[in-house]
Amino acid sequence: MLDVRAFDVDRASDAEWDELHELQFSVYRLEFPERPALTRQETISALRAPQVQAGEQLVWTAYRDGRLVARAIVNLPADGNRHLAVVRIQVRPEVRRQGIGTEFLRTVEAMLRDRGRTQVEGWNLTLGGPGERWAQRLGFRFVHTTVLQILELGDVDRGRWEVAVPSGYRLVRWIGAAPDDLVEAFAKARAAIGDAPLGESELGAVEWTADRVRRVEASYRERDIEHRTVVAVDPGGEVVGLTQMEVRPLMRERLRQGDTAVLAAHRGHRLGLAMKAAMLRWFTADRVDAAQVWTATGAGNTHMIEVNHRLGFSTERAFSVVSRSL
Ligand SMILES: CC(C)(COP(=O)(O)OP(=O)(O)OC[C@H]1O[C@@H](n2cnc3c(N)ncnc32)[C@H](O)[C@@H]1OP(=O)(O)O)[C@@H](O)C(=O)NCCC(=O)NCCS
Structure with missing residues (x-):
């Protein structure tokens, strides 16, 4: 059973940032081995200064046995896109394939339905990476490809x-x-x-x-x-x-x-x-x-x-x- 908590980017303690950064650091290592390691400042900056035009940002963390095992960042766009929620879930590498991502997504989706959203999307999934296979298994459709320059x-x-x-x-x-x-x-x-x-x-x-x-x-x-x-x-x-x-x-x-x-x-x-x-x-x-x-x-x-x-x-x-x- 996951313990899902809201993460407050403006009030999080140093210890909360430490454990969130540790999780993101290890995921980034795996996804972007060619890039310099993610710094703690980057973790904090990205969450405190979100993509403003993507709408309201919500962050949730998921704990199992008192340990942080996953985090979700959600954007709720406004002005013509109130049907949609954009979700980014990361699961700590050493606890993958245990159903955490799936259970976390279900919990997040219930909260998004409560907010009236009817469609969920995942952006920036690494081509051929675990996120693609996971999403496919969960019934998502591939709709678009983007490039980073x-x-x-x-x-x-x-x-x-x-x-x-x-x-x-x-x-x-x-x-x-x-x-x-x-x-x-x-x-x-x-x-x-x-x-x-x-x-x-x-x-x-x-x-x-x-x-x-x-x-x-x-x-x-x-x-x-x-x-x-x-x-x-x-x-x-x-x-x-x-x-x-x-x-x-x-x-x-x-x-x-x-x-x-x-x-x-x-x-x-x-x-x-x-x-x-x-x-x-x-x-x-x-x-x-x-x-x-x-x-x-x-x-x-x-x-x-x-x-x-x-x-x-x-x-x-x-x-x-x-x-x-x-
Ligand atoms: C994608 C991610 C969230 C999956 O988390 P997870 O907790 O390992 O996923 P689950 O255990 O719930 O997986 C459920 C099913 O999805 C499929 N799946 C998940 N990861 C897979 C992989 N690497 N290869 C093949 N199938 C995979 C499997 O069918 C799996 O069921 P099974 O283990 O019984 O075969 C995790 O790998 C991750 O954090 N990746 C990096 C970030 C990312 O891409 N996030 C998705 C964008 S929102």
């Missing part, structure tokens, strides 16, 4: 980022809150990310409004995440493209690329490349302690992947996305 800032030829802005457009940038005179046009442009291929994932297009933009900005502020935006504006004052990047407290060395999107009518002018290049020049000039940029995108999103290669990113890994009705 990393840019090593120490090695990259920054000349790749000298990209001219296509004529007729100008770039506008900000840290934190969008300027009042652009926020409506910006919210409208954000809907363009809904065109990014998501396979058969149940994650639908987000309903972007100025209100959601302001709520998301407030969440970034609360979590002390520096969040920057570069947009492309056409002569009529419309926002026709955007790209975002962030840096989290306790993880200064890693910049995280956020959404990039160009409105359909303005594609094919290298606006995506120009905006991303401008973002890289700007962010790295101020953040000299940054060592890497991480980004994830759909495996079928060949244009975005190619833009990233031009800027110096390498494709590191592919992951699968699985989905099941609750």
Whole structure:
């Protein structure tokens, strides 16, 4: 019988962080043997400064005989995706194949049903890894593949980022809150990310409004995440493209690329490349302690992947996305 407890990222004691980190450390070792070991700071930073746009985050830990054996992180997206919950379960390697993952998932799913969610998805499952086989056994469907791309800032030829802005457009940038005179046009442009291929994932297009933009900005502020935006504006004052990047407290060395999107009518002018290049020049000039940029995108999103290669990113890994009705 598992003892499932809510884990409070803002009030957890040092001892609770120690045991959670120990679990995540050993799972990371197994899943990413080629990467440097996960640090305690990374564990804390990732949970305290979650992916804001993925919605409310819940964390649960599972104990057996007083020992932490698994943890689950759940995101509850809002604004057009209230049917969905995204779940990430990790079981301590030495106690796998004992039914812990399955029992934990059932408990978590009951709590998600209580919150009115009807679909559950798992993202970032290592291709060919245990998570895929486990999910398959539990009746999940494979719906999408994503890739992780990393840019090593120490090695990259920054000349790749000298990209001219296509004529007729100008770039506008900000840290934190969008300027009042652009926020409506910006919210409208954000809907363009809904065109990014998501396979058969149940994650639908987000309903972007100025209100959601302001709520998301407030969440970034609360979590002390520096969040920057570069947009492309056409002569009529419309926002026709955007790209975002962030840096989290306790993880200064890693910049995280956020959404990039160009409105359909303005594609094919290298606006995506120009905006991303401008973002890289700007962010790295101020953040000299940054060592890497991480980004994830759909495996079928060949244009975005190619833009990233031009800027110096390498494709590191592919992951699968699985989905099941609750
Ligand atoms: C996936 C994971 C959570 C499974 O936890 P677990 O407690 O070992 O899983 P269970 O014991 O409940 O497995 C139930 C069934 O799934 C299948 N399964 C689980 N792991 C498997 C593996 N490595 N290979 C083949 N089948 C596997 C089996 O059919 C198993 O039943 P069996 O042992 O009687 O054959 C765990 O391996 C893990 O933490 N992996 C890394 C993170 C991850 O990928 N999480 C899933 C994303 S949400």
